[in-house]
Amino acid sequence: xxxxxxxxxxxxxxxxxxxxxxxxxxxxxxxxxxxxxxxxxxxxxxxxxxxxxxxxxxxxxxxxxxxxxxxxxxxxxxxxxxxxxxxxxxxxxxxxxxxxxxxxxxxxxxxxxxxxxxxxxxxxxxxxxxxxxxxxxxxxxxxxxxxxxxxxxxxxxxxxxxxxxxxxxxxxxxxxxxxxxxxxxxxxxxxxxxxxxxxxxxxxxxxxxxxxxxxxxxxxxxxxxxxxxxxxxxxxxxxxxxxxxxxxxxxxxxxxxxxx
Amino acid sequence: xxxxxxxxxxxxxxxxxxxxxxxxxxxxxxxxxxxxxxxxxxxxxxxxxxxxxxxxxxxxxxxxxxxx
Numbered sequence: 388x389x390x391x392x393x394x395x396x397x398x399x400x401x402x403x404x405x406x407x408x409x410x411x412x413x414x415x416x417x418x419x420x421x422x423x424x425x426x427x428x429x430x431x432x433x434x435x436x437x438x439x440x441x442x443x444x445x446x447x448x449x450x451x452x453x454x455x456x457x458x459x460x461x462x463x464x465x466x467x468x469x470x471x472x473x474x475x476x477x478x479x480x481x482x483x484x485x486x487x488x489x490x491x492x493x494x495x496x497x498x499x500x501x502x503x504x505x506x507x508x509x510x511x512x513x514x515x516x517x518x519x520x521x522x523x524x525x526x527x528x529x530x531x532x533x534x535x536x537x538x539x540x541x542x543x544x545x546x547x548x549x550x551x552x553x554x555x556x557x558x559x560x561x562x563x564x565x566x567x568x569x570x571x572x573x574x575x576x577x578x579x580x581x582x583x584x585x586x587x588x589x590x591x592x593x594x595x596x597x598x599x600x601x602x603x604x605x606x607x608x609x610x611x612x613x614x615x616x617x618x619x620x621x622x623x624x625x626x627x628x629x630x631x632x633x634x635x636x637x638x639x640x641x642x643x644x645x646x647x
Numbered sequence: 648x649x650x651x652x653x654x655x656x657x658x659x660x661x662x663x664x665x666x667x668x669x670x671x672x673x674x675x676x677x678x679x680x681x682x683x684x685x686x687x688x689x690x691x692x693x694x695x696x697x698x699x700x701x702x703x704x705x706x707x708x709x710x711x712x713x714x715x
Contacts, residue, residue, distance in 0.1 A: 388654050388656070388657050388707055388708065388710075389654075389701060389704075389707050389708075389709060389710035390710065391707060392657070392707030396707065401657070402656070402657060402659070402706060403705070403706060405705060405706075407659035407660055407661040407684065408659070408661030408662075408663060408705070409661075409705055410705070411705065412704070412705020412706055412707075413663075413702075413703055413704075413705050415705070416702060416703070416704065416705065416707065417702075420702075559703075562667075562699075562702045562703050563699075563702060566702070588661075601661040601662065601663055601666075602661075602662050602663065602665060602666040605663055605666045605667075606666060
């Protein structure tokens with residue numbers, strides 16, 4: 388355990404519940420580094436249900452572990468009650484786009500000053516590898532043995548269209564960039580959305596990528612990530628970096644009734 | 648003088664640090680932890696203290712300490 392872990396993690400809940408090689412731990416590492424820089428007492432974390440929603444549970448801070456898909460409504464209420472806190476939501480792809488998709492688009496529309504970190508591992512990892520809204524077309528999962536007949540969500544395009552004012556995509560294969568992006572998203576006023584593409588060796592690795600070796604998946608994500616925004620993507624590649632940042636939209640604020 | 652300490656209680660043997668290290672300081676090891684995972688081995692002579700391994704480690708197991 389290094390000094391950051393000693394300082395910021397809950398010792399009673401360690402070791403983490405993640406499988407060996409899971410990218411969620413890297414995101415936890417990046418979040419702890421950001422909290423170390425900006426002061427952990429200024430943060431409140433909210434999460435839903437799923438492997439990725441375990442991330443804030445290990446941080447020795449204010450954490451709300453809420454219902455499946457309902458992390459963003461709870462975070463909205465928390466932000467209205469405590470406007471000075473940085474509210475960070477950790478949510479999986481099934482949690483944020485599947486069951487909580489409605490809450491997600493309406494939080495983006497209202498432009499509430501919260502940060503949503505959506506962890507995309509291409510599959511429902513916790514429940515055993517079922518098809519998710521982000522599973523790529525034609526790949527085989529436990530519930531689509533003849534190939535996935537549906538097209539996946541492009542979550543960043545959805546967030547931009549719904550009205551989010553900071554949209555970025557990152558991957559756990561570039562941890563330093565991920566940390567910097569989380570810091571920028573927290574400092575941004577308005578609804579900030581980061582899609583973090585991560586490796587899931589146990590479910591997505593074996594079913595989608597063809598190998599459960601974490602180092603293979605790590606190098607594969609590094610190969611698929613395209614940093615240059617002008618370079619066209621081919622096949623299963625994706626762009627990383629800040630996709631949209633604007634400040635022309637009013638941030639949602641709590642109203643005071645009965646005062647001038 | 649650089650020292651790389653890997654905590655055997657925290658390490659899960661995923662070898663992400665081996666994939667990340669730009670100088671190939673870390674390599675897959677043979678020693679097993681008490682939980683049965685293979686811990687990576689470190690050859691500190693080549694280390695340039697970029698701390699990429701610390702950053703990528705999902706279990707906060709690696710600490711790179713620069714002495715002197």
